[in-house]
Amino acid sequence: MRQINSIEEYQKYVNTKTPNSPIIKNCFNAFWVGGLICAIGQIIFEFCKLRGIDETNSYIIVSMLLIFLSAFLTGLNVFNKIGKFAGAGSLVPITGFANSIVSPAMEYKSEGYVMGVGAKMFTVAGPVLIYGISSSILIGLIYIIFNTQNLILV
Amino acid sequence: MIIIKKVGKQSYILSNPITIKESASIVGPKEKNGPLHQFFDKCLEDEFWGEKSWEKAESKIIKETVNMVISKSGIANADIDFCFAGDLLNQCIASSFGLRETNIPFIGLFGACSTFVESLIVASSFIDGDFAKNTVCAASSHFCSAEKQFRFPLELGNQRPQSSQWTVTGSGAVILTKDGTGPYITSFTPGKIVDMGIKDVNNMGAAMAGAAEDTIISHFKDTGRSPNYYDAIFTGDLGYIGKDILIDLTESKGYNIKSNYNDCGVLIFDKENQDTHSGGSGCGCIASVFSGYIYKMLQEKKYKKILLIATGALMNSTSSQQGESIPGIAHAISVEL
Numbered sequence: 001m002r003q004i005n006s007i008e009e010y011q012k013y014v015n016t017k018t019p020n021s022p023i024i025k026n027c028f029n030a031f032w033v034g035g036l037i038c039a040i041g042q043i044i045f046e047f048c049k050l051r052g053i054d055e056t057n058s059y060i061i062v063s064m065l066l067i068f069l070s071a072f073l074t075g076l077n078v079f080n081k082i083g084k085f086a087g088a089g090s091l092v093p094i095t096g097f098a099n100s101i102v103s104p105a106m107e108y109k110s111e112g113y114v115m116g117v118g119a120k121m122f123t124v125a126g127p128v129l130i131y132g133i134s135s136s137i138l139i140g141l142i143y144i145i146f147n148t149q150n151l152i153l154v
Numbered sequence: 155m156i157i158i159k160k161v162g163k164q165s166y167i168l169s170n171p172i173t174i175k176e177s178a179s180i181v182g183p184k185e186k187n188g189p190l191h192q193f194f195d196k197c198l199e200d201e202f203w204g205e206k207s208w209e210k211a212e213s214k215i216i217k218e219t220v221n222m223v224i225s226k227s228g229i230a231n232a233d234i235d236f237c238f239a240g241d242l243l244n245q246c247i248a249s250s251f252g253l254r255e256t257n258i259p260f261i262g263l264f265g266a267c268s269t270f271v272e273s274l275i276v277a278s279s280f281i282d283g284d285f286a287k288n289t290v291c292a293a294s295s296h297f298c299s300a301e302k303q304f305r306f307p308l309e310l311g312n313q314r315p316q317s318s319q320w321t322v323t324g325s326g327a328v329i330l331t332k333d334g335t336g337p338y339i340t341s342f343t344p345g346k347i348v349d350m351g352i353k354d355v356n357n358m359g360a361a362m363a364g365a366a367e368d369t370i371i372s373h374f375k376d377t378g379r380s381p382n383y384y385d386a387i388f389t390g391d392l393g394y395i396g397k398d399i400l401i402d403l404t405e406s407k408g409y410n411i412k413s414n415y416n417d418c419g420v421l422i423f424d425k426e427n428q429d430t431h432s433g434g435s436g437c438g439c440i441a442s443v444f445s446g447y448i449y450k451m452l453q454e455k456k457y458k459k460i461l462l463i464a465t466g467a468l469m470n471s472t473s474s475q476q477g478e479s480i481p482g483i484a485h486a487i488s489v490e491l
Contacts, residue, residue, distance in 0.1 A: 003406045007351030014352065014360040017395055019316040074309050083311015090311055099311050107307035110207040124310060
């Protein structure tokens with residue numbers, strides 16, 4: 001091997017030495033596990049409708065059950081294994097969001113309920129909330145500006 | 155008369171070789187399932203070891219390792235002049251909390267994952283300079299406490315990159331003494347801080363390989379030795395990627411270490427079955443592998459001359475979030491029979 005003389009050269013060389021994640025395998029697993037989670041949600045939804053619950057409430061029940069399931073599996077040390085296998089497949093649905101709140105809550109319990117659980121609970125989910133809510137406000141503003149004729153003032 | 159111990163630019167030959175009298179190691183459950191399990195003195199069944207937090211567990215691990223090495227050596231507590239130890243937790247709390255009841259003057263050290271060899275260098279200088287007769291040197295790390303401090307909560311369902319390494323849960327401790335029959339610490343080369351410009355915290359091996367190369371080549375140049383002077387050369391926790399890079403880097407400078415070089419992070423886990431990606435890391439990696447495996451190989455005379463190079467990444471989570479690159483350090487020590 002010839003000598004490396006600059007940071008850029010070294011970075012390039014390191015990139016050739018660093019193995020990539022198995023993207024095709026990861027995508028495939030993410031696809032079917034993510035699909036499965038969505039299918040479970042749909043089954044719960046259809047079941048609720050069958051029992052005569054209206055659509056809005058059925059959606060709420062779906063979210064609640066999936067959040068509960070994910071939080072429960074996180075507590076049982078199972079969700080991290082699913083997440084390791086499925087990656088974005090279990091992370092992107094609402095299950096990933098629940099996991100991202102429960103896992104720091106568990107981790108920081110040793111620092112107490114205020115400075116530990118309370119303060120650290122949103123370390124992972126915090127950015128998602130901040131930018132999720134901020135962007136929805138921004139899009140809401142754009143909607144108000146460009147759709148004045150449909151706006152109903154309360 | 156003043157004897158100059160320095161040779162070349164940054165290496166030192168000890169006028170009286172220092173004996174490594176005894177060693178002890180305690181490791182966690184994952185290391186228990188690794189290929190070196192039979193060499194460790196004690197393997198834990200779970201990461202908590204009956205404690206309430208991982209930090210407490212790590213303190214207990216280093217405390218029990220130090221107690222074990224002292225009792226194995228047969229030296230009375232009162233006859234040990236210094237304890238040199240360090241770890242990765244903020245302000246080195248694992249070692250200071252774990253060792254607060256030992257009643258031995260304590261000098262806390264930090265060199266990231268290079269702490270173990272750093273402690274051997276400082277301790278042998280103290281002994282060679284007649285400031286101490288017996289010292290204990292120790293270092294520890296814990297997978298869970300390290301993940302908590304540097305990365306994500308353990309239960310978070312994320313995927314680790316292929317270049318990431320697995321922090322070793324474990325501790326290693328040795329007793330150094332002035333008079334003894336070996337294995338001897340004969341020379342050392344403290345390393346310079348080397349920054350290769352790597353910013354990826356998931357690729358520590360690449361960040362530290364430059365420092366390891368700098369120290370290893372300085373050692374060879376200063377002492378006039380070549381790689382085949384040693385039966386084996388071990389780095390601390392470069393992992394698979396760093397190991398490969400170090401072989402390439404030293405080769406480009408005209409030194410071939412391929413045949414007798416290995417990395418403790420590569421040795422401690424079974425990459426295929428334990429899913430540790432690029433191998434082990436942490437202060438406890440080289441500390442436990444040296445105190446467990448390598449020391450026993452020296453006792454059995456399977457190795458007669460070894461070079462031990464511990465590597466450290468001198469960063470914290472704030473510096474990496476601020477986009478700083480990762481400076482590396484590597485300290486080398488030669489142990490001979």
